[in-house]
Amino acid sequence: MTKGNDGNYLQHCIEVEAASRLVQADRDGRLHVVLTHGMAPFELLETRKTRNGPIQRDLLFRALDEANAASEPQPNERKIVTAYRNSKASRQHYPNSAELLRVVVGDQKLSGGVTETDPAKCEELAEAWSDSNVRVKQSSWRNQLKPGGVLDCPRDLDKPWIFSMDPMSYKEKSGEDDEYLYCSDMEILVPILQKYFNNEQPGIACFFVYNVDSDGNNKLNQFRKFVVEISKRLDTNTSFCWIPHNKEETKFNLAGLFWDEKIMCIDFVPFGIESIHEKIGNSATSPLSFTRYEKIHSNNRNLSLNEDRRKSKLNSNCRNREDIKKDNERRIERVDNWISHAEDVPRGDENDHIRFLFYWIAYEAAFQKDGRKGTKEEFHELIADCEFAKDDLLRAIKFRRKEAIELLELRQASPYFWKKEPDWPENGNEWERKFQGQVELDIDTMNSAIYDGTGLTDTLDALFRNLTIVRNQIVHGGSAGKKSFGLDQVIWGTNLLRTIIPAFRDFIKANISADWGEPPFPRVGDHPNQDCSPPWIAKDS
Numbered sequence: 001m002t003k004g005n006d007g008n009y010l011q012h013c014i015e016v017e018a019a020s021r022l023v024q025a026d027r028d029g030r031l032h033v034v035l036t037h038g039m040a041p042f043e044l045l046e047t048r049k050t051r052n053g054p055i056q057r058d059l060l061f062r063a064l065d066e067a068n069a070a071s072e073p074q075p076n077e078r079k080i081v082t083a084y085r086n087s088k089a090s091r092q093h094y095p096n097s098a099e100l101l102r103v104v105v106g107d108q109k110l111s112g113g114v115t116e117t118d119p120a121k122c123e124e125l126a127e128a129w130s131d132s133n134v135r136v137k138q139s140s141w142r143n144q145l146k147p148g149g150v151l152d153c154p155r156d157l158d159k160p161w162i163f164s165m166d167p168m169s170y171k172e173k174s175g176e177d178d179e180y181l182y183c184s185d186m187e188i189l190v191p192i193l194q195k196y197f198n199n200e201q202p203g204i205a206c207f208f209v210y211n212v213d214s215d216g217n218n219k220l221n222q223f224r225k226f227v228v229e230i231s232k233r234l235d236t237n238t239s240f241c242w243i244p245h246n247k248e249e250t251k252f253n254l255a256g257l258f259w260d261e262k263i264m265c266i267d268f269v270p271f272g273i274e275s276i277h278e279k280i281g282n283s284a285t286s287p288l289s290f291t292r293y294e295k296i297h298s299n300n301r302n303l304s305l306n307e308d309r310r311k312s313k314l315n316s317n318c319r320n321r322e323d324i325k326k327d328n329e330r331r332i333e334r335v336d337n338w339i340s341h342a343e344d345v346p347r348g349d350e351n352d353h354i355r356f357l358f359y360w361i362a363y364e365a366a367f368q369k370d371g372r373k374g375t376k377e378e379f380h381e382l383i384a385d386c387e388f389a390k391d392d393l394l395r396a397i398k399f400r401r402k403e404a405i406e407l408l409e410l411r412q413a414s415p416y417f418w419k420k421e422p423d424w425p426e427n428g429n430e431w432e433r434k435f436q437g438q439v440e441l442d443i444d445t446m447n448s449a450i451y452d453g454t455g456l457t458d459t460l461d462a463l464f465r466n467l468t469i470v471r472n473q474i475v476h477g478g479s480a481g482k483k484s485f486g487l488d489q490v491i492w493g494t495n496l497l498r499t500i501i502p503a504f505r506d507f508i509k510a511n512i513s514a515d516w517g518e519p520p521f522p523r524v525g526d527h528p529n530q531d532c533s534p535p536w537i538a539k540d541s
Helices: 006-025 058-069 079-086 097-105 119-128 183-197 219-234 307-314 321-344 349-367 376-384 387-399 401-409 428-452 456-475 487-510 535-540
Strands: 031-035 110-116 133-138 161-165 203-213 237-244 251-259 274-279
Touching (some): 006 031, 006 058, 006 079, 006 097, 006 161, 006 251, 006 321, 031 097, 079 097, 161 183, 183 203, 183 219, 203 219, 219 237, 219 251, 321 349, 321 487, 387 428, 387 456, 387 487, 401 428, 401 456, 456 487
Parallel strands (some): 031 110, 031 161, 110 133, 161 203
Antiparallel strands (some): 203 251, 237 274
């Protein structure tokens, strides 16, 4: 019997989302998996109450119910829901990580190792993977990190990889070779992870721990320090993800992720999971502080706008509620499609001008309204008014702060450089002073947004002011691949867009009933070749 709570959702969402992206980096869609705590292929979910009070299960049960409510994938369906359906998951038949990865990748495209200490579970695992390249070993994971162990990094590893461990919880003091993760395990984990990260193949390492206190001895903060120290030694990016374990939100299920930004980006963290992302590495001057998370609020809260703001700003034209929902679903579908196109572009800086344009089309799909132009500033203001989207955007901008500053400082990315504005001086020295003043103002405003939560609208306006110039340089032939002098700003802009655009999409999803207006070029007729009346005639008749 496995613990039936949102900790399962946290772990399996992240593994499925990450695997879905990593296989795209391999021509044959292969993946090498390292699973330190195998579990049986399928187990009954434990749903009893515990002495610590009600356990959070809403996200897990909702995803399972969605999977079982339809026989085919639905529009904008989460990857975990698809994986649950394809693995025939239910509360009585819940899959382990390996089974979920099987339906995502395919058993013949998987290789790697799984350890499990329980003899009966190990026997089930061995039978389930007998016709594959996944090796199963009845052993402690610690013993199999050694050279030649099933969890060791192959010398000739030629495919993307996932290293995933889900011990019972984290403890600071050293202990036995048991189900817990200890601080002393750092000494054996760092060398093996260095092998994987130095191997040049795309990959991600995931540490999941459960039922962690946020007060008293504060194991939450201890685990954070543990992950930060490993990240420093590996010189990798780190993401912290969390979800409440109990209704009182005094205990949490946590994930520490290690990844290379050339390989992964931060927008894969699924719905309902809080996250923060930081480049730690050896150059970091201070670790992340988790003190403000001693009372964390999950994304499972009410994600809608303040009621007064929603009425005054979003529902002002009082259109039919069903029409609004359909329009928003179409808007989300368009944004998702173009994000997918951007992700499908072959990796490499020389292709970033193509990737940039696909992300830009997704941006246009998010804010444009039928018959109206110049609405992106209004869109930025609405985004900044939503606490959920605001948090996500601030994390994204902080993560890409370096690229944002480069873009704001680059005069060739400024509209004031290419076109004479009425209030800008014609004298070169005076223009230079005004330009530098504008840059300082934009950066100060961005810092205020990141650290104080003020000025996000102005920050988005400034960033997309310069991103518009980069976009124009591409579509007018001024930035074309690796031979272009403008390649740097294209790379910076692409990195910014790939973190910000998914947050825009999530904002619309969170406010699906709000009136964003009718998307331009609405779907008309049942087929592209069908003869039908113009949409404006249908509206007026």
